[in-house]
Amino acid sequence: MQIKLYNLRKNQKHLTQKELAAMLGISTKSYRDKELGHQQFTQDEMFKISDIFNAKLEDIFLPRKYQNGTRNK
Numbered sequence: 001m002q003i004k005l006y007n008l009r010k011n012q013k014h015l016t017q018k019e020l021a022a023m024l025g026i027s028t029k030s031y032r033d034k035e036l037g038h039q040q041f042t043q044d045e046m047f048k049i050s051d052i053f054n055a056k057l058e059d060i061f062l063p064r065k066y067q068n069g070t071r072n073k
Contacts, residue, residue, distance in 0.1 A: 002035050004060050008053045009035075024048055 009015050015023075021031035024045050033039045041049070041061070050057045 002037065002061070005035060005049065008055065008060065012053060020049075020052070023052060 009017075009020055017031050017035065018028045021028045024031065026045070030039070034041050034045070046057055046061055050060060053060065
């Protein structure tokens with residue numbers, strides 16, 4: 001889950017998933033899946049989100065739990 005994003009959406013801007021999805025031009029289900037970590041945000045979506053919340057990309061999306069090559073199989 002994108003906990004930082006969830007907190008920004010709910011506590012800073014008081015937006016619903018539906019409202020933020022509309023700002024990104026994606027469906028509510030697609031946004032929900034991305035916020036839950038089932039799908040990844042595109043780079044364009046991440047840049048738009050950082051603009052919406054006036055925050056740096058790395059402050060919202062990094063660090064991820066697992067980076068490429070760090071997760072044991």
